[in-house]
Structure formats: structure tokens, C-alpha cells
Amino acid sequence: xxxxxxxxxxxxxxxxxxxxxxxxxxxxxxxxxxxxxxxxxxxxxxxxxxxxxxxxxxxxxxxxxxxxxxxxxxxxxxxxxxxxxxxxxxxxxxxxxxxxxxxxxxxxxxxxxxxxxxxxxxxxxxxxxxxxxxxxxxxxxxxxxxxxxxxxxxxxxxxxxxxxxxxxxxxxxxxxxxxxxxxxxxxxxxxxxxxxxxxxxxxxxxxxxxxxxxxxxxxxxxxxxxxxxxxxxxxxxxxxxxxxxxxxxxxxxxxxxxxxxxxxxxxxxxxxxxxxxxxxxxxxxxxxxxxxxxxxxxxxxxxxxxxxxxxxxxxxxxxxxxxxxxxxxxxxxxxxxxxxxxxxxxxxxxxxxxxxxxxxxxxxxxxxxxxxxxxxxxxxxxxxxxxxxxxxxxxxxxxxxxxxxxxxxxxxxxxxxxxxxxxxxxxxxxxxxxxxxxxxxxxxxxxxxxxxxxxxxxxxxxxxxxxxxxxx
Amino acid sequence: xxxxxxxxxxxxxxxxxxxxxxxxxxxxxxxxxxxxxxxxxxxxxxxxxxxxxxxxxxxxxxxxxxxxxxxxxxxxxxxxxxxxxxxxxxxxxxxxxxxxxxxx
Numbered sequence: 001x002x003x004x005x006x007x008x009x010x011x012x013x014x015x016x017x018x019x020x021x022x023x024x025x026x027x028x029x030x031x032x033x034x035x036x037x038x039x040x041x042x043x044x045x046x047x048x049x050x051x052x053x054x055x056x057x058x059x060x061x062x063x064x065x066x067x068x069x070x071x072x073x074x075x076x077x078x079x080x081x082x083x084x085x086x087x088x089x090x091x092x093x094x095x096x097x098x099x100x101x102x103x104x105x106x107x108x109x110x111x112x113x114x115x116x117x118x119x120x121x122x123x124x125x126x127x128x129x130x131x132x133x134x135x136x137x138x139x140x141x142x143x144x145x146x147x148x149x150x151x152x153x154x155x156x157x158x159x160x161x162x163x164x165x166x167x168x169x170x171x172x173x174x175x176x177x178x179x180x181x182x183x184x185x186x187x188x189x190x191x192x193x194x195x196x197x198x199x200x201x202x203x204x205x206x207x208x209x210x211x212x213x214x215x216x217x218x219x220x221x222x223x224x225x226x227x228x229x230x231x232x233x234x235x236x237x238x239x240x241x242x243x244x245x246x247x248x249x250x251x252x253x254x255x256x257x258x259x260x261x262x263x264x265x266x267x268x269x270x271x272x273x274x275x276x277x278x279x280x281x282x283x284x285x286x287x288x289x290x291x292x293x294x295x296x297x298x299x300x301x302x303x304x305x306x307x308x309x310x311x312x313x314x315x316x317x318x319x320x321x322x323x324x325x326x327x328x329x330x331x332x333x334x335x336x337x338x339x340x341x342x343x344x345x346x347x348x349x350x351x352x353x354x355x356x357x358x359x360x361x362x363x364x365x366x367x368x369x370x371x372x373x374x375x376x377x378x379x380x381x382x383x384x385x386x387x388x389x390x391x392x393x394x395x396x397x398x399x400x401x402x403x404x405x406x407x408x409x410x411x412x413x414x415x416x417x418x419x420x421x422x423x424x425x426x427x428x429x430x431x432x433x434x435x436x437x438x439x440x441x442x443x444x445x446x447x448x449x450x451x452x453x454x455x456x457x458x459x460x461x462x463x464x465x466x467x468x469x470x471x472x
Numbered sequence: 473x474x475x476x477x478x479x480x481x482x483x484x485x486x487x488x489x490x491x492x493x494x495x496x497x498x499x500x501x502x503x504x505x506x507x508x509x510x511x512x513x514x515x516x517x518x519x520x521x522x523x524x525x526x527x528x529x530x531x532x533x534x535x536x537x538x539x540x541x542x543x544x545x546x547x548x549x550x551x552x553x554x555x556x557x558x559x560x561x562x563x564x565x566x567x568x569x570x571x572x573x574x575x576x
Contacts, residue, residue, distance in 0.1 A: 027499075078542075098546065104539070112537065257495040
């Protein structure tokens with residue numbers, strides 16, 4: 001080992017330690033930002049070290065430099081601008097886009113090294129197995145993540161997309177991958193074999209994500225995040241670089257755990273999610289009574305304003321509808337108007353409110369809602385008994401009392417005990433069912449009133465009405 | 473099995489175990505930033521983009537190296553930026569309760 005190689009190995013080791021410690025620090029809100037910073041420092045060190053290695057090695061051509069620098073400049077500019085400008089509501093699809101390019105880069109490295117061997121060369125399994133896994137997993141992540149991005153941003157229909165004979169096509173694609181595996185592992189190199197493997201992986205990625213409903217997408221994004229980690233680790237085997245192996249495996253494992261926890265928070269199993277077809281709404285097997293038209297009491301913005309103005313304790317229950325309507329500013333304004341008059345306002349945040357676990361906290365923090373007003377499920381539930389008005393905005397399943405009973409889609413899911421508050425106001429666009437596709441008896445309870453409106457315009461009207469009563 | 477492969481395999485398996493261990497229970501509040509933070513870490517693939525660019529010697533390989541560099545750079549630069557932005561929001565000092573803060 002030359003001196004430079006020794007130094008490089010040590011630097012890569014230090015940067016790997018930075019990633020591990022960084023992830024560790026991200027488990028607590030207090031140290032999370034520093035953790036990400038530490039991980040970024042590790043990344044910076046690894047990049048500086050590889051630059052030194054490439055320069056010292058001296059094999060890179062002038063064109064190589066141009067291609068590399070141009071590529072990095074384009075990528076950094078695009079990545080940073082996207083990351084700075086993205087509204088917080090659109091973070092999930094951005095993460096998914098970054099998964100796609102990460103997996104794509106890993107696949108490119110595998111293809112590159114395979115082709116570099118030249119045509120008709122017999123490969124050792126020690127080389128060909130990692131190349132194969134790198135290209136296949138990278139390819140699946142690339143196409144799968146792009147579909148996930150499209151579904152989350154509405155460019156691809158969010159409802160599960162299936163077609164007759166999908167199962168047979170799946171089987172053919174898996175067989176195609178096995179054929180590609182045979183050719184790539186057991187026969188001398190040929191450009192068409194790696195192309196076959198890549199194409200099969202890309203098709204598999206499409207087939208895997210298209211049948212999954214938009215609401216399940218965050219869990220899929222997290223899973224693809226873990227996949228990207230593994231693809232990067234195998235790219236590390238291919239180019240024999242240990243920092244890629246360590247960081248990739250770390251993300252692969254951490255991403256897997258995170259996926260399981262997200263699925264648990266959403267009361268779904270990962271296998272169930274991947275099977276797809278959930279949330280179509282047409283498989284209404286919710287048992288007797290679910291089709292009975294529920295009779296509900298409608299109310300107006302004016303009446304809600306009056307209730308709020310005379311309340312002491314108000315609990316805001318934000319849900320997916322709030323995020324979809326981008327109404328965070330309006331809800332924060334309402335809370336400010338109320339707190340200025342000495343009314344207690346808190347937010348009850350279900351773990352899966354928003355588009356993915358923890359997303360609602362980010363959205364509310366973005367509009368300067370104080371951290372101590374955001375109550376998590378366990379803290380919020382005891383507070384409902386002393387709550388005068390619960391304002392449910394675009395949330396449905398997470399407030400459904402049916403979860404306490406057995407024998408339905410959401411049985412056992414932790415819910416917010418909104419029904420225990422003195423009065424409940426639900427702002428919702430229509431009586432349509434939520435994600436789980438079942439009716440919510442909360443809406444027809446005696447102390448519940450419905451306000452049918454878009455979250456954004458509805459809240460604007462309520463703010464205006466509340467102000468008027470508070471000024472009187 | 474070559475010694476090199478064995479070393480890499482050992483590192484891979486141990487890193488997986490570290491990943492499982494370091495993750496344990498994440499509060500739901502932090503799951504979105506955590507996913508994004510882990511996403512940034514696999515941006516380390518940018519190191520691989522350097523390695524292949526250094527070996528490229530014909531237009532096929534230059535093209536591959538270019539796409540490798542673009543993809544990896546988006547992942548690493550965007551990933552860290554958006555994670556930091558998200559976590560920065562948790563960092564803000566809670567404002568005094570009665571002070572309106574709509575100016576932003």
C-alpha cells in the first residue's frame with residue numbers, strides 16, 4: 001500500500017464514521033441538524049480525497065476532466081436549486097427523484113466497469129455478481145423512483161394502475177432478469193447482456209410501482225431509498241471502494257428499518273403495500289352500514305368563527321387535505337389570531353398526518369408554528385377531554401373511532417380521540433372516504449358539525465369570521 | 473474467494489448491522505428528515521463517478537461518466553441541501569406566544 005492509499009483509506013474510514021454518527025444524531029430533534037452537517041462534512045472529505053487520488057493517479061484524460069466537471073456542475077446546480085426552491089409539501093417527490101438519480105449513478109458505474117472489461121472477456125464471479133446486482137437494483141430504483149415521483153406530484157395518476165395479464169408480464173420480466181443473470185455471470189462479456197439486464201430492471205421498476213396507490217407511495221419511496229443504498233454498496237464492490245460499501249450498506253439497513261416503522265405508523269405491512277391495489281375505493285367491503293347515507297350537520301364559516309371566539313381550548317387536527325390544499329399559512333394565521341386573545345391553541349399531530357410520517361411537523365414548522373404547540377398522539381389524546389372545539393382539517397381516517405372496534409380496515413390503528421372533545425368541526429371538501437376507503441362515524445356524531453370546503457378558502461373565511469367576533 | 477472480496481464482504485455485512493443498530497426507534501416527527509438524510513448519504517456514489525471518469529477513454533465511456541457525474545451530483549448536493557432546510561425549521565427558537573409572526 002502506498003502512502004497515499006493509506007491516507008485515502010483512513011480518510012474514507014473517517015468519513016464513514018461521520019455518516020454513522022450523523023445518522024445517530026438525527027434521531028433527536030435537538031441534534032438532528034448537526035448530525036446532517038456532520039454527515040455532510042464526511043461527504044466533503046471523501047470528495048476531496050477522491051480528487052487528490054484522481055490527480056495523483058494521473059491517468060485521467062483532459063476530456064475526462066471536462067466531462068466530469070461539466071457533469072458535476074450541471075448536477076450540483078440542478079440539485080441545489082431544486083432543493084432550495086421546493087415547497088415543503090413537495091419534499092417526498094424530491095427525495096424520490098434523488099433516489100432515482102442515486103440508483104441511476106450506481107447502475108451507470110456497474111455498466112461502465114462491465115463494458116471496460118472489453119468484449120468477449122471471461123469474468124470472475126467476484127466481479128460479475130456485484131456488477132449484476134448493482135445494475136439490476138440501480139435500474140429498478142431508477143425507474144421505480146421516477147414513477148413514485150410522478151405519482152406524488154400528480155404527473156402520473158395516483159390511483160393503482162393495473163392491466164389484464166400484469167401477473168404474466170411480471171413473470172416474464174423476472175425470467176428475463178434470470179436470463180440476463182445467466183449471461184452476465186456465466187458467459188464472457190457482451191454489451192447486449194448488460195443492456196438486457198438494465199432493460200429488464202427498468203421494466204421491473206415500473207411494474208413494481210405502478211400498481212401501488214399514491215397514498216402508499218411514501219413507504220415505497222423509503223423502500224427505494226434502501227434499495228439505492230444497496231445499489232451504491234454493490235457499486236463499491238465493483239470499483240473496490242470501501243466508503244461506497246459502508247455508506248451504501250448503512251443506508252440500505254437504516255432505510256429498511258425506517259420503511260418498516262413508516263408502514264407500522266400507517267397501520268400497513270410492507271408486503272401488503274407492495275401487493276398494490278389499495279385505496280381504490282371500489283372494493284368497499286366495509287361491512288353492513290357503510291353504504292347507509294350518514295346524516296350530518298352542516299355549519300358555516302360564520303358559526304365556526306363564533307364557536308372559536310368563545311372557546312378556551314382549541315385543538316387543531318391537521319391532515320392530508322391541509323397539506324394538499326397548501327393551507328398551512330391560513331391555519332397558522334387562525335392560531336395566531338386566537339392566541340393573541342388568550343385562547344389556548346394546540347395542534348394534534350398524528351404520526352402519519354401529511355404525506356408521510358413527520359411531514360406535518362415540517363409543514364407547520366415551515367410557517368413558524370412553535371414546536372411546543374405541536375402535540376404528538378400520546379400527548380394530544382389526554383387533552384381532548386378539556387378541548388372546547390376540535391378543528392379537524394382535511395383529516396379523516398386518523399380520527400375514525402371505528403379503529404377502536406375490531407373487524408375493519410383500520411382496526412387497531414392508533415387514532416386521535418377527537419370525538420371526546422366538547423365540539424368537533426370538520427373541514428372537508430366532501431363526504432368522500434379517506435385513504436382506507438371506509439365511512440367515518442365521527443362525522444355523524446351529535447357534537448360534530450361539517451363544513452364542506454377546500455381547506456384553504458374555508459380557513460380564510462373562518463379567519464375573517466373569527467376576527468370579526470373577537471373584535472366585538 | 474479473493475482476499476479483497478472477502479474484506480469487502482465483511483465490511484458490507486458489518487455496515488448493515490451498524491445500520492440496523494443505529495436506527496432503532498425513530499420518532500415519527502423525524503422520519504421524513506431521516507429518510508432525506510439517509511438519501512443524501514447514498515450520494516457518496518459521487519466518489520464512484522470520479523473513479524469512472526478517471527478511466528474513461530472513448531465516447532461511450534465519456535458519455536457514461538457524464539451521466540454518472542450528473543446523477544450523483546444531483547443526489548449528493550440536493551440531498552444535503554433539502555435535509556438541512558427541513559431540519560433548520562425545527563431549529564428555530566420558539567417565538568414568544570403572543571407575538572404574531574406572519575411577516576416572515
